[in-house]
Every structure is written in structure tokens, then in C-alpha cells.
Amino acid sequence: xxxxxxxxxxxxxxxxxxxxxxxxxxxxxxxxxxxxxxxxxxxxxxxxxxxxxxxxxxxxxxxxxxxxxxxxxxxxxxxxxxxxxxxxxxxxxxxxxxxxxxxxxxxxxxxxxxxxxxxxxxxxxxxxxxxx
Amino acid sequence: xxxxxxxxxxxxxxxxxxxxxxxxxxxxxxxxxxxxxxxxxxxxxxxxxxxxxxxxxxxxxxxxxxxxxxxxxx
Numbered sequence: 001x002x003x004x005x006x007x008x009x010x011x012x013x014x015x016x017x018x019x020x021x022x023x024x025x026x027x028x029x030x031x032x033x034x035x036x037x038x039x040x041x042x043x044x045x046x047x048x049x050x051x052x053x054x055x056x057x058x059x060x061x062x063x064x065x066x067x068x069x070x071x072x073x074x075x076x077x078x079x080x081x082x083x084x085x086x087x088x089x090x091x092x093x094x095x096x097x098x099x100x101x102x103x104x105x106x107x108x109x110x111x112x113x114x115x116x117x118x119x120x121x122x123x124x125x126x127x128x129x130x131x132x
Numbered sequence: 133x134x135x136x137x138x139x140x141x142x143x144x145x146x147x148x149x150x151x152x153x154x155x156x157x158x159x160x161x162x163x164x165x166x167x168x169x170x171x172x173x174x175x176x177x178x179x180x181x182x183x184x185x186x187x188x189x190x191x192x193x194x195x196x197x198x199x200x201x202x203x204x205x206x
Contacts, residue, residue, distance in 0.1 A: 069181070070177070071192070081175075082177050083177070084176050084177050087199055087201065088176045088180065091201060092176070
């Protein structure tokens with residue numbers, strides 16, 4: 001797979017998933033403390049998100065950072081826009097902005113939305129699988 | 133290796149009106165808080181970019197990590 005193909009898969013993933021996290025490892029097995037912290041905050045907000053592991057191919061990170069003009073991992077996107085990395089996400093989580101920014105049920109509604117009432121959880125991204 | 137003082141001066145020189153607080157234990161990892169009216173109306177990502185752009189090419193090199201917090205003066 002060429003660098004350009006990787007880049008268009010990343011762009012497509014950012015466009016197709018309302019909330020998407022590029023991280024080291026997976027939400028179940030994060031491979032870095034910053035990625036783990038970011039996943040934990042998203043899970044606390046009960047907001048569905050897609051996740052892409054950038055570790056299987058160094059070009060994923062290279063192309064992602066070229067697209068986003070952001071040097072570090074993790075990177076959280078919502079509605080096609082970069083929300084930030086771990087520092088920004090933490091700050092927004094702590095002051096209550098993150099739930100609003102992501103339209104998360106845990107912070108936007110009067111009560112926690114019952115299961116099934118919100119949007120279906122996004123399917124996990126398969127860039128790593130498509131790298132062959 | 134840049135000192136905390138040097139990092140502070142460069143941020144304050146790079147962003148007019150900015151006030152930076154910089155802490156470091158080892159002169160490669162920096163904790164930085166920047167307060168600037170230039171941040172007004174910008175997303176946090178854009179605020180951080182204003183600061184990070186000052187250190188283009190040094191992050192990951194002479195500066196291993198810069199933990200950044202940005203504030204708009206009230």
C-alpha cells in the first residue's frame with residue numbers, strides 16, 4: 001500500500017466517523033499512558049468513538065500528522081476537525097467542555113440516555129487490517 | 133538544552149502580549165502555561181499551534197515533551 005493510499009484511508013476515516021481517536025494500541029489494550037487516559041475519558045462520557053491503532057505501520061502516524069499538522073499521538077477528531085491531543089482533551093474533560101463538543105449523552109442530556117437511544121457505536125476502523 | 137527561562141522568553145517573544153510560566157526538572161520535559169489575549173476566539177488546537185510553532189523542529193529533539201496549557205486572560 002502506498003503512502004497516498006494510507007493518507008486517503010485516514011482522511012476517509014476522519015470524514016466517515018463522527019468521533020474518531022488515533023491512538024497507540026486499542027481501547028481495550030492501550031499501548032501508551034496518554035492514549036489510555038484519552039480512551040478512559042471518552043468511555044466516562046459514554047460517547048461512541050471509532051479507534052485506529054497507529055502502531056502497526058509507522059506510515060499511519062506519518063501521514064496522520066501530515067494531514068492534521070499535529071505532532072503527537074493520541075489525536076481526537078470530531079466532525080472532521082481535530083479536537084486535540086491528550087492535554088487538550090483532559091482540559092476540556094475537566095471543565096465540562098468535552099461532552100458538549102462531542103455531543104456526548106453523559107453531559108448533553110438531562111439524564112443518561114437509555115441504551116439504544118443514541119447513535120449506534122461506530123464500527124472500529126480497519127486501517128491496520130487493510131494494510132495487509 | 134534550553135532552560136526554562138529560555139523557553140519562557142521565546143514564547144513571550146513569539147506571541148505578543150503572552151505571559152508564560154515554564155517549569156522543568158530536566159531541561160528536556162517542560163510544563164508550560166501560556167496566557168495570551170491572542171488566543172481569544174481560537175480553538176484550543178489553534179492556541180496550542182501558536183505556541184508549538186515557535187519550537188518547530190525542536191520537539192522530539194532538544195525538547196522531548198512540552199505539556200501545554202493555554203488560557204485567555206479574563
